[in-house]
Amino acid sequence: MNVQEDNVSAGPFWEAAVTRERQLTDAFAELTDTLVGDFDVVDLLHQLTLRCVRLLDVDAAGLLLVDRQGRLRPMAASTEQARMLKLLQLQDVDGPGLDCYRTGEPVTSADLIAGGGRWPRFAAAAQLAGFVAVQALPMRHRDRVIGALTLLRTAAGRLTTDELHIGQALANVATISILHQRGLERYEAATEQLQTALNSRTLTEQATGMLAERHHSDMDDAFDSLCVYARTRGLRLSEAAHAIVHSEHDIDQPPADDHSR
Template identity: 35%
Template sequence: MSREEKIARTFVHLADSLVDDYDVIDLLQHLTLSCRDLLDATDVAVLLAYPGPDLYSPVPCDPSPALAAVLDPAARQGPAVDACRTAAAVAPGPLATAPAAWRDFTEAARRTGYTHAAAVPVRLRRDTLGSLLLLSTGDGPLPPADLRLAQAFADATALGLLNARPAGRPHTISEQLHDALHSRIVIEQAKGFLAERDSLSADDAFAALRDHARRHGVPLTEVARTVVTTGRLRPPTATGN
């Protein structure tokens, strides 16, 4: 499949959030995986805003040890926080010359091998829901065309999330994202169970959960709860697993 075809498929998948019963976790997971596949970025994470001073990452992306070490400081300072605060892309260049205000984030990122960091806001007009953090171990920064594509993906995601908010209920999106944070726990548990039982990698275990959810039209979190409570991808009354 060509890069252009992959880009088109990503926009089609993000558009699925405009229909009823889309899954927030699956949407955000697809966003990060697509960016990692299509952009010149080593690791990608979504960090979302919720009432409080820090961002948080709700996506069970099975981060590499390097990304896992960066997510906590990235929620408090750095390009993801600045992109969310300003509703504009942040691409400052090499981490070696990053702003002093990013000290904790920069130290963690450079210690784990990242050389460049950028972020784009997940926003639509006045609503900023968070940001998309893009990390690289390469010699150069993210190309401008990749940064623009990342922003387009982030905008499409925000459009879907905000479109799903019923009129007159301004806090619904915050509630959805808060629920997504808690959903991460059960998805991680189910993913770990399948990985151990079937000798799968974490990515393959997540793919099994996601593919089952899509095939049967069931929310990803519901599939994960079934695995955690029954040890099966399907309820005990169904055949197979």
């Protein structure tokens, strides 16, 4: 049997492998493009969390960055729903993200129910939100850790070795992208860049909340509308958010099934 026949007989399995390979290529191309030009860090990291959900066997992803005071703060998430943001916020004092940031090593819990004593507050909140397993990966460049990528599952179990490698590679490229914008050689410049990114995220959260309240929509739909508004006008998310928060300007809410992120 020749190669072509093998491909045909493989059917959906072959197509799935090709699709996964293409998604990986697109993900790394998108991230590495930021190394040669200016970019929107809020959108970059949001896209990273969405890529994680698409490429890995996880149901949600969130990203934490450290601020000037050394506290972990939510930077991006695959969903803007309150349950996810609460889980990210908790990890400044209790959770896998904090352990991962402090040690610079991956942290895994294949079953939060069985291992709830390790992070009691986080485990309880995660279970309430429907998550029972977690993996945290360090955002690291050389000997510096700037945050953690948290991957959540609704079923108990661990990621495969290949998936862990992919997740860590995505986190590494995103880390380099963030630090590269202000110069890796200067600690102060890198710290300033991280704080700028966190400030942009705060502004984006405010705008999303305002849109959700105005249009009586959920946070994901409000965030979608903000993304569409920014893209159609050639703005960064932080610029679009500033227009919403600091003016009387409003934007049309997209249909609930318009997931154009």
